[in-house]
Each structure stands twice: as C-alpha cells, then as structure tokens.
Amino acid sequence: MSGFKHTIAVLVNDQPGVLQRVAGLFGRRGFNIESITVGQSEEVGLSRMVIVTTGSDTTLEQIEKQLYKLIDVIKVINLSSKPMVARELALIKVKAEPSARPEILGVVETFRASVVDIGANSMMVQSVGDTGKIDAIIELLKPYGIQELTRTGVTAMIRGNAQ
C-alpha cells in the first residue's frame, strides 16, 4: 500500500547516533522516507526532525508507535493531520546565456524566488516554498538546462495555536 503522504515532526535528544536510530528504524521496518530534515529545536539539547513519509494510516500508526520506542525520541507529532506550514528550500543552478536571462528572471519573479549567484553562463536560483511550488519552478527552469539541483527536504510547523 503506497497510500498517502504524511509529514511528522520528531523531537529527539541531541545524541550522537540519533539520526541513525531514526533512519535505521524506517529502513529496517520497510517504512518509506521521502525526505528527512534535522536541526536544532527551541530547546537546548533537543533536535527536531521532520520526516515526510508515504503509507496507509495503519503504517503511519506503526511508525509513530515504533518511533516512541526509541529512548531518545521525546515526542512525535503528525503534522499533516493539522493545519501546518511546510517549506523546503531548493538551489537550482540553471544554464543562462545572457540572452536567456530576462526570461529566466521572469520565472524567478513569478515564483517569488531569487537569484543568489550569477556565473559567466549560469545563474543560481533560490526558491522557498511547499513541495508543489518547488516542483513547479524546477519544471519551468528545465528547458533552459539545469546544471545542478539541491533540495533540503521539508521542514514544517503547525499553524498558530493549533495543537
């Protein structure tokens, strides 16, 4: 069952090996990881991971329960069950001869992305947004020739006071 996309946030102790424990759990139990990001949280000593995964609701329930079995996992939140803001960052190095630049800039502006570097015949575009927006800008830049592409994966948060 491939099922739906779920975004979960996992608050973990900032211990060596904790990323390995979490990623290893997914691999070993056959859970899919679409993207995983990790960084500091609001509390010293704790990191927050945001994981995008696909699977049925039963799989998601198992993922949450299995994560809770890890001693270094403090809290698991299913973000996609709530109103959330989800963003990822992409850096796209696109081939850009001077003649093509105005057109590319048009795309960049429309997506409210920005150009963060210009080379002799390339430009580096930075885009922040939900996954769909990033997919779309990449699609539009493809015809010009994408030389290099890197995406961070999704990080996300629940809106306002929603719990």
Added chain:
Amino acid sequence: MSAQTPEVRSTEQLREKWMKPEVISGSEILLRSLLLEGVECVFGYPGGAVLYIYDAMYGFEDFKHVLTRHEQGAIHAADGYARASGKVGVCIATSGPGATNLVTGIATAYMDSVPMVVITGNVATSLIGTDAFQEADITGITMPITKHSYLVRDVKDLPRIIHEAFHIASTGRKGPVLIDIPKDVSAAKELFQPPGDVQLRGYNPRTVPNRLQLDKLCRAIGEAERPLILAGGGVIYSGAHEALYEFVTRTQIPITTTLLGLGAFPSGHELWTGMPGMHGTYTSNHAIQQSDLLINIGARFDDRVTGKLDGFAPHAKIVHIDIDPAEIGKNVPTDIPVVGDVKTVLEMLNPIAPAAAKADAWRAQISEWKGTHPFKYQDSEEVLKPQWVIEMLNETTNGEAIVSTDVGQHQMWAAQYYKFNQPRSWITSGGLGTMGFGFPAAIGAQMAHPDRLVISINGDGGMQMCSQELAICAINKIPVKIVVINNQVLGMVRQWQELIYDNRYSHIDLSGSPDFVKLAEAYGVKGLRATNKEEARKAWAEAMDTPGPVLIDFVVAKGENVYPMVTQGSTIDQMLMGDA
C-alpha cells in the same frame, strides 16, 4: 554449586562499602555499579579492550564471573540466567570479534524481550573511527537488535549510563541494552558518585491501563459464547501467573499458552488447551478459529501462532493486552486495545471480571476436542521415539524441572510432551529460533537456580554449535543434565524437505558428528548412551543419581516428524495430523 555462590550481602551493606565518594578507575566504577544494581553473576570473555576491567576483577569476589569458551556461550548463558531468574543478565566481551560474537545472542534476547545488559570494550576514543586493530562499530551493528545502546565517551557518564541501562533493560517491554566502553574510559580515574534517580524524558512505559477499556472487556466477556485466552511470554515476564490463574478461574474462559507462555498456566488444568500455532494442539487452533472473543494477554501474534493472517480468528472480537503499544494492531487489527503491564491489568480486572456465563457449550466442545485430539505418535519397541524420551523425562521429574531446549524438532516435542506447571521453567529461543542457544542458556539457568534440576534438551545439530561450554559445566560443577536427541540429521529441516520439498534431502546428514559420550568425557563430563527404552530408563536414572553434569546421548528414530503441522500459507485449523 554452593562453593560458587557468591556471599549474599544486603544492598545496605554494599552501599555502605561502595557508596563513599572515592577516586577510582572506570573499570572499578563499572564493578561497583554492577554490584549496586544487585548483579550476582556475569558471563564473559576477556581481550585487549577490556583488560582494565578484567584487571579490576582480579581477586574480586563480590559477584561471580563465569569464563565461557566462546562469547556466544556467554551471552546465551546470561540470557538463560535472566529468563530463569527474572533478573537482568549481564555479559562482558572485548571489542571487535568479541563484540561481534555477541550479535546472535543479543538478537535472540531482543526478539524474546529478555532483560540484559551487554558490556563491550572498544578501542580508545582517540582511535574510534580509524579502523584500529579489533575495532568494530558495535553500537551501530546492534542498533536494530537492542532496546537501547550507549557508547561511553567520558568516564564521568559511566555511573549514570549503567544505572539507566539496567532501568531500561528491566522495565516496560524488557530487552537487551548495550554499553560500549572504550579502553581509555575504563582506565580513566574519576570521583565515583553513585547516580541519582533515572531521568529519561522520552521513556515512560505506561503500566496502568485505561479503566474504560477494562470495562469494555468485562462486557465482552459477559456476552461471549466462545471466549478464549491466548497468553504469552508477557505473563511470565511481568510475574502475572497468579493473577492469570485467578482471572481464568473467575471467568472460566479456556486458555491457550504460546511457546514462550508455557508455564504461565498449569498444564493440568481442565481449561488449558495446550500450545497454539504451527505445531500446536488441534484444540487450541480450532478454538482460536471458532472463538468469538480472543483475549491476547502478553503475546505478540507471531506468524508461527497466527498462520495465514487473513483468515485468523475470523469470528473473534480481538482484545490485546500488552505493555508495548506498538504491538497492538501491528499484525492483527484489535477491537479492544489495553496498554499496560500485564500483571497490573489482570489485578485490576480480577475484581470486576464476570464469569463467561454463556460459554457452557463451548467449554464442553473444548473438552471434547481435548479428549479426541491429544498429541500422539506411533511408539515402537525397536527404536527409541523422541516423543517417548520427552514423556519419560516429564514423568520422572513430575514436570518440575527447568527445561531448556535448542531449536528444531526436539524443541517442539519438548513443548508438546513436557508438562509445565510453573513460570520460568521453560527456556527456549522463540522469536529468533537460535540454534546453539539451549545448552549455554541451561548453564545460565542453573547458575540462577543452583538447587533445581535443569535439563538441557538438544538436537545433535544444535549441540555442536556451543558444545565447547561442556568445559564450564565440568570446571564449575554446574550439574545440568544434557540430553541429546540424536536423530543423525538436521531433523526439522529434514521434515520440511520431506513435506514441502518433495523428499529432496539437501545437506541435512550429520554424519561425522562426534561420539557425544566421548565428547562429554573429553571435557570431564560424564557421558551415557541409550538406544532403546530400557537403556534410556537406566541412563536417565543414573544421570539423576549423579551429582554433577551428565550428557545422555539418546539415539532415536531418524525419520520422525513433528505433528500436527500447519504449513505456511494455511490458516491454523488446516493441520497435517500425521498418521499416528
């Protein structure tokens, strides 16, 4: 044995002696910490990375160290000790090959939720990651098979880590915890201050169940016409056998116990239906399939129990009581989930549980099945039948021994024909099915219970996987009675090849096995052989009269199969019954 038993001291005395803040080495911190955790016995094997630890153990007698002949023997012995005693088993090995030799034993304990603390040495912190001599990333290797693990980077953390490790291993769903100690950490000196309370934010096992769920369960019992209890190892691990007995006598619900649950409920009781699953009883499997309420208490719906999942207990409302929330709904969708410690749950249930009053016809049905479909085999006067040997062991010991087994046909016959009435009397590798486990585990069980009769039942294949531990039986006068059910083949594999692979007997012939009697004698253990019933009775009587360890080689019929059998892909009531 008494000479080996360490002097028993009260925790108070120990505390007085050891709790004074003092600058000592990491190794001494380890030993003191183990004492403070109440450790009486550890199993281990030295090497370069743990030499400081072994040096600190020189002349040390506050707990006993058993030097096995292989790290695998050490970890299985620690496991057997833990299963038989209910305490945390402890095992020590060196870095690299010493540590990797523990992997099978750690996985065995993990699959069966056995509390263990495994201590490995590692190369010095400055060398970690350099592929130094005898370096292995043992925390990385064992991550999927430990409940938790630590790589100690600073000696200051050692007291806290050891205390946490014991806490994690022995609470919630129990399991093995690994502590990897680099050589410089075991050498470093530090002011030892015993740790305070364990504080782990992410670890709060829920022991007390939700009362509303218990009420739902009680209502379901009152309504059920065909209720059945499926009890597993969790009953034994939580010490809930008495509460379970009370629950069954109150509710009068028939009960089946899984392989790891054997001994959780007295086998002689009229409501006991035997073991379920692949080699379970006709009664248990049919009862599961026809039940309208299945109350799983501390079992995990293993595939050897459920058979084909869709089609399992098709008419039943499923209740699942487990300390581990992740088990609930993992394999079988649950109607009434109850998360909590099995003993706590049953003790809360007992005062409120009604009798299953609508189940008279069901109880009659079950008792009829029990009468018409017992385990059976075709006995013989010419050759020894393995089932007969187990029956003889059962009769002559009144079902009161601690029995460990290895893995294979003999394991299933022991489960079928030995009648357990007490918890922690049955020691077997259920989840991982580890050959080589049984004999060293019996040694551990005997260390835990020096005065009880411990019988180690092995196949001729598995016996050869840890036979080197005969040495520690002889040296430490560990009086295990070692039974080899010698059918000259890898019996369980032979059975599958016969029934499923069309008699294509690929690589199962054990010709070239040692003469087990001589093998025992080579280590200084008494060896006996039996090839017929009379010799068998005589040899067993002699073994029982001999104070120390004895090995008995029972040469049995080669082609015997374990029945009933549910082949893979069938529901559990589709059973091959054999021709007996």
